[in-house]
Amino acid sequence: MSHIAITMHAGEEQADMLIARLAEAGYEGFEEQPDALIAYIPEGDFDEAALQSVLSSYGIDYTKERIEQENWNAVWESNFQPVLVDDFCGIRAEFHPPFTPVPAYEIVITPKMAFGTGHHATTSSVIRLMQGIAFEGKDVFDFGTGTGILAILAEMMGAVRADAIDYDEWAVNNTIENVAANNSHRVKVWQADNLDAVTHTYDVLLANINLHVLLRYMHDMRRLLKEGGILVLSGIMPADETQILEAAIPAGFALQQRIEKDNWLALQLTAIAVK
Numbered sequence: 001m002s003h004i005a006i007t008m009h010a011g012e013e014q015a016d017m018l019i020a021r022l023a024e025a026g027y028e029g030f031e032e033q034p035d036a037l038i039a040y041i042p043e044g045d046f047d048e049a050a051l052q053s054v055l056s057s058y059g060i061d062y063t064k065e066r067i068e069q070e071n072w073n074a075v076w077e078s079n080f081q082p083v084l085v086d087d088f089c090g091i092r093a094e095f096h097p098p099f100t101p102v103p104a105y106e107i108v109i110t111p112k113m114a115f116g117t118g119h120h121a122t123t124s125s126v127i128r129l130m131q132g133i134a135f136e137g138k139d140v141f142d143f144g145t146g147t148g149i150l151a152i153l154a155e156m157m158g159a160v161r162a163d164a165i166d167y168d169e170w171a172v173n174n175t176i177e178n179v180a181a182n183n184s185h186r187v188k189v190w191q192a193d194n195l196d197a198v199t200h201t202y203d204v205l206l207a208n209i210n211l212h213v214l215l216r217y218m219h220d221m222r223r224l225l226k227e228g229g230i231l232v233l234s235g236i237m238p239a240d241e242t243q244i245l246e247a248a249i250p251a252g253f254a255l256q257q258r259i260e261k262d263n264w265l266a267l268q269l270t271a272i273a274v275k
Helices: 012-024 048-056 069-079 121-130 149-156 169-181 211-216 218-223 238-251
Strands: 003-008 029-033 036-042 062-067 083-085 089-093 105-109 139-143 161-166 187-191 202-208 225-236 253-261 264-271
Touching: 012 029, 012 036, 012 048, 012 211, 048 062, 083 121, 105 149, 105 169, 121 149, 121 202, 121 225, 121 253, 121 264, 139 149, 149 161, 149 169, 149 187, 149 202, 161 169, 169 187, 211 218, 211 225, 211 238, 218 225, 218 238, 225 238, 238 253, 238 264
Parallel strands: 089 105, 139 161, 139 202, 161 187, 202 225
Antiparallel strands: 003 036, 003 062, 029 036, 083 089, 225 264, 253 264
8 A cells, every 4th residue: 555645844833733633634653854754654544635725724835745555664664752651651663772771651652653662642642641541350441542652651551452453454464463572461352443332331432533533432432431430542732622622521521621832632431321
C-alpha cells in the first residue's frame, strides 16, 4: 500500500488545528517540523478536493509526494525519536538504546505510520493520566489503538485483559507486531470501525481518537464500562471541552480530571449510574 505525503508550511498553532482536521479526514501519521507539518494518508484514501477544502480556510499551500510501500519504513524510522513521558514510560524502537535511567515502563515499538507513537500531546497526556490509574487485575479496552502502546502499557501495569480495536488494517498489524515485541500475552487486537460487536464490560476504557468519533460513541462507551469504571478521552482541543461534557454527562459520566498540553486536551471521567 503506497502513501501520499502532504507537506504544509504551518506554525505550531496551525499544525495542531490541521492535525485535528486531517485525522478526521483519514490521515494516519503526522510529522511535526519547526515550520512545517507532514501528513500521511493511504493513496487509495487520498481526496485532493477534500484536502484543499481544509487548507483553503487557513491559506496554506502544500506539496504532494507519493511514497512507495517499500520505502515507508525507511522514511518513518529516519524521523522517529525515542519518547519519554516523565520518568514513567519510555517508548523507543529496537534500534534505539535502552533509556538511562530506566523509566518505570519501557515499550519497544516498530515505528510505522500508525498514530500513537507517544510523540503527540494527545498520546502523552493519556499516558500521564494512566499513571494515576490502578490497572492491577482490571479489564481494559483501547478504542482506536493505533500502535497499541496504550493497551501494552495497561498490561504492563497489571491489567488482566486488554482488548484493542482500530478501523485501519495497517494499525492492527502494527499493533500485533508491537504486542509480540513486548511479550504482551494479554492484549488482543482486531479490526473494527465501531463498537457494535463488543459486549464485554470493562473497568477502564481508553479512547484517543477525535471529537466526532468520541461524540458518536459516547453512549456505547458508557455501555462498555462497569459502574465506577474509568474513561480516558483525548484527541480533542480545549475549545471542544464543553461539547464533550455536554455529551458525556447525560450518557452517565462525571469528570474527574483534565490535562491540557500543546493546545490538546485529555479528560478522565468516571462511569456513574444514570438516573
